[in-house]
Amino acid sequence: MTTRRQFFGYAGAAAAGAAATGGAVVALAKDSTTPEPVSRTISPYGEHQAGIARPAPASAELVAFKLATDRAGLGRLMRLWTSDIVALADGRPAPGDTAPELAVPNKSVTVTVGFGPRVFDLTGQKPRGLDDLPVMKHDRLRPAWSGGDLLLMVGADDAVSVVHAVRRLIADAKPFATPLWRQTGFWDSTGANGEPVTGRNLFGQVDGTGNPAFGTPEFDDTVWSTEAGFRGGTTLVVRRIRLNLDTWDELTRSEQERAVGRKLSTGAPLTGTAEHDELDLEARDADGRLVIAQNAHARLSHHSENDGRRIFRKGLNYVHDTGATRESGLIFLSHQADVAGQFLPLLTRLDAVDALNEWTTTIGSAVFALPPGFQPGEWIGQSLLS
Amino acid sequence: MTTRRQFFGYAGAAAAGAAATGGAVVALAKDSTTPEPVSRTISPYGEHQAGIARPAPASAELVAFKLATDRAGLGRLMRLWTSDIVALADGRPAPGDTAPELAVPNKSVTVTVGFGPRVFDLTGQKPRGLDDLPVMKHDRLRPAWSGGDLLLMVGADDAVSVVHAVRRLIADAKPFATPLWRQTGFWDSTGANGEPVTGRNLFGQVDGTGNPAFGTPEFDDTVWSTEAGFRGGTTLVVRRIRLNLDTWDELTRSEQERAVGRKLSTGAPLTGTAEHDELDLEARDADGRLVIAQNAHARLSHHSENDGRRIFRKGLNYVHDTGATRESGLIFLSHQADVAGQFLPLLTRLDAVDALNEWTTTIGSAVFALPPGFQPGEWIGQSLLS
Numbered sequence: 113m114t115t116r117r118q119f120f121g122y123a124g125a126a127a128a129g130a131a132a133t134g135g136a137v138v139a140l141a142k143d144s145t146t147p148e149p150v151s152r153t154i155s156p157y158g159e160h161q162a163g164i165a166r167p168a169p170a171s172a173e174l175v176a177f178k179l180a181t182d183r184a185g186l187g188r189l190m191r192l193w194t195s196d197i198v199a200l201a202d203g204r205p206a207p208g209d210t211a212p213e214l215a216v217p218n219k220s221v222t223v224t225v226g227f228g229p230r231v232f233d234l235t236g237q238k239p240r241g242l243d244d245l246p247v248m249k250h251d252r253l254r255p256a257w258s259g260g261d262l263l264l265m266v267g268a269d270d271a272v273s274v275v276h277a278v279r280r281l282i283a284d285a286k287p288f289a290t291p292l293w294r295q296t297g298f299w300d301s302t303g304a305n306g307e308p309v310t311g312r313n314l315f316g317q318v319d320g321t322g323n324p325a326f327g328t329p330e331f332d333d334t335v336w337s338t339e340a341g342f343r344g345g346t347t348l349v350v351r352r353i354r355l356n357l358d359t360w361d362e363l364t365r366s367e368q369e370r371a372v373g374r375k376l377s378t379g380a381p382l383t384g385t386a387e388h389d390e391l392d393l394e395a396r397d398a399d400g401r402l403v404i405a406q407n408a409h410a411r412l413s414h415h416s417e418n419d420g421r422r423i424f425r426k427g428l429n430y431v432h433d434t435g436a437t438r439e440s441g442l443i444f445l446s447h448q449a450d451v452a453g454q455f456l457p458l459l460t461r462l463d464a465v466d467a468l469n470e471w472t473t474t475i476g477s478a479v480f481a482l483p484p485g486f487q488p489g490e491w492i493g494q495s496l497l498s
Numbered sequence: 499m500t501t502r503r504q505f506f507g508y509a510g511a512a513a514a515g516a517a518a519t520g521g522a523v524v525a526l527a528k529d530s531t532t533p534e535p536v537s538r539t540i541s542p543y544g545e546h547q548a549g550i551a552r553p554a555p556a557s558a559e560l561v562a563f564k565l566a567t568d569r570a571g572l573g574r575l576m577r578l579w580t581s582d583i584v585a586l587a588d589g590r591p592a593p594g595d596t597a598p599e600l601a602v603p604n605k606s607v608t609v610t611v612g613f614g615p616r617v618f619d620l621t622g623q624k625p626r627g628l629d630d631l632p633v634m635k636h637d638r639l640r641p642a643w644s645g646g647d648l649l650l651m652v653g654a655d656d657a658v659s660v661v662h663a664v665r666r667l668i669a670d671a672k673p674f675a676t677p678l679w680r681q682t683g684f685w686d687s688t689g690a691n692g693e694p695v696t697g698r699n700l701f702g703q704v705d706g707t708g709n710p711a712f713g714t715p716e717f718d719d720t721v722w723s724t725e726a727g728f729r730g731g732t733t734l735v736v737r738r739i740r741l742n743l744d745t746w747d748e749l750t751r752s753e754q755e756r757a758v759g760r761k762l763s764t765g766a767p768l769t770g771t772a773e774h775d776e777l778d779l780e781a782r783d784a785d786g787r788l789v790i791a792q793n794a795h796a797r798l799s800h801h802s803e804n805d806g807r808r809i810f811r812k813g814l815n816y817v818h819d820t821g822a823t824r825e826s827g828l829i830f831l832s833h834q835a836d837v838a839g840q841f842l843p844l845l846t847r848l849d850a851v852d853a854l855n856e857w858t859t860t861i862g863s864a865v866f867a868l869p870p871g872f873q874p875g876e877w878i879g880q881s882l883l884s
Binding site: 175203210211217270271273276290291292294298299304305306312314357377438 | 556557561589596597598599600602603604605642656657658659661662665676677678679680682684685686688689690691692697698700701702704743747762763815817819821822824826
């Protein structure tokens with residue numbers, strides 16, 4: 113398997129991803145010697161919007177908008193965006209595309225659309241628990257990175273496809289909504305041999321190990337809403353977290369690992385040997401101290417500490433340069449059916465005692481409902497707006 | 499071939515790239531059914547520095563530095579960087595790496611080092627023609643994007659590898675040099691089926707068609723210096739060119755094609771049908787007008803208009819956000835043995851009459867000598883500094 117994957121790096125990773133998420137349209141090998149061409153096109157159709165139940169993309173952009181229209185205008189924008197999204201996912205130019213050659217098939221383009229809490233003043237059907245998060249003690253929120261009425265989240269294998277898709281979608285939003293903030297990010301979820309990996313943030317930590325696995329009942333229960341009118345939708349928390357790499361780097365590796373509760377090398381819990389080993393939250397060392405410390409990030413964010421409530425989180429690394437000065441960080445993305453019920457208790461606990469707070473500062477925060485997916489002939493948000 | 503390439507997307511592109519450039523270490527398939535694992539590691543060693551005679555990388559960063567040391571200190575920095583570069587190219591952590599797990603093999607990491615003109619005050623062996631470019635009539639240069647004593651140019655398949663490598667190299671430069679500007683860019687040089695393509699800028703133009711082909715005598719004559727002490731080196735012009743996408747988009751496609759002299763669809767000259775068809779600079783239409791206009795970019799930048807002198811140019815797309823406002827552009831990179839002899843006449847002519855000037859503005863400019871490559875045991879710049 114390793115050898116095949118090494119060679120079939122590209123194909124193998126895509127196939128594994130598709131098997132995991134059920135999302136990508138992939139022609140699998142008929143046998144080991146006569147494999148078929150691999151598609152990296154991700155269908156925009158389905159019960160859920162594309163781009164959610166997948167690993168973080170190599171290149172991504174999130175754009176939040178301020179809405180400048182009424183309910184009918186929002187419906188028109190959603191129909192317009194839906195038609196754009198179908199074309200872009202397919203690598204075809206959307207209607208009116210002024211740079212049609214930048215639409216290239218097979219680049220794993222996904223577009224996910226979200227509604228901020230205030231939009232539900234227009235629709236009257238706000239999903240349960242969807243409110244702006246209260247400001248946490250450690251938050252240093254900047255308006256420039258916070259809030260928003262609409263969200264576009266675009267992902268692809270390459271940055272050109274992302275930039276092109278975002279430009280098209282912003283242009284079509286022009287009469288209805290204006291950009292409020294935009295955040296670009298990147299993630300590497302392939303290892304040295306092209307195999308799928310969890311990926312690392314810019315602290316070097318394996319980031320996202322605790323997630324429920326794609327395609328499990330646990331994942332579905334965590335992520336998808338079952339509320340009437342919003343069934344198959346989910347919510348997204350976007351937190352822009354500045355990482356202080358310089359002070360983090362002053363720690364020894366074992367201090368870093370103690371803060372996280374996991375090994376830097378593999379992401380394994382300090383009580384285990386492999387990345388996905390369960391945490392032993394009771395284990396103590398020879399001196400009687402908890403191996404995974406009371407304030408370790410992995411303990412505090414573990415679902416057993418959160419009344420069993422889970423989230424599905426992804427990260428996108430970001431760098432933001434002002435002249436020659438670089439800020440580094442993580443665009444933290446959390447999906448859950450219910451923000452107030454699943455995410456807020458976790459955030460509150462992390463804000464209170466997480467060891468990582470010393471080296472991280474949240475500078476942006478926003479919450480969106482991501483409407484259910486759509487089928488051919490339908491449009492995004494239809495169940496909420498029609 | 500198409501079918502094999504479609505399937506062997508990843509491997510095929512790498513192999514094609516390696517065949518073209520002689521750069522990558524690639525194990526080719528022994529026969530069509532039992533291919534070997536593919537390495538995407540690019541050797542840092544050779545007659546020339548890595549990262550030059552290759553297509554633009556998917557992800558890249560250029561960092562210019564102000565030097566704050568003497569000749570001996572510069573030599574120490576070069577020895578340090580050389581050892582970093584060997585490790586980074588190999589996907590191993592460099593000595594002192596504080597995030598060693600972010601060094602991942604097989605990510606096509608290349609690091610190229612350059613010396614600005616003033617550095618040769620220390621060495622006394624300035625390559626012929628290496629001077630800061632005069633300010634052109636259309637230039638609107640900002641100090642923030644211009645000049646510099648040292649250059650690092652880092653490329654890789656993914657942005658995490660680039661960010662990691664740059665951070666390491668800047669950290670090791672600390673006693674010797676401080677960052678002056680940094681520019682991040684991206685390029686997509688694979689098509690829908692994973693096949694190598696020239697790639698497009700954010701105007702949607704195929705960009706780089708006119709280059710001499712890798713591995714040809716023409717390429718070697720264009721790029722590599724034969725000067726004593728600098729043999730195997732080259733020079734690099736970095737121009738940050740803002741593209742006004744909004745006004746460009748107001749043109750019809752045929753107006754856009756007339757400005758460039760090439761078709762948007764394929765990059766073929768307006769007098770041809772395939773991308774690499776030779777330009778017919780004399781051809782006229784039924785009304786007797788030149789098909790490739792007098793001020794078309796493709797005509798003005800054609801080597802026949804430049805006394806046969808050529809350049810090897812690459813582009814990196816960039817986006818630069820200030821709040822919700824985006825600037826889009828191209829980091830234009832030109833390699834030539836002699837800046838004053840090969841590039842300056844071309845630039846002067848383009849500045850005077852290029853039709854594209856209406857939609858482009860150069861806001862940064864810098865010139866560097868890229869010392870020859872090195873072998874195990876040697877270090878970058880050794881022939882200039884030791």
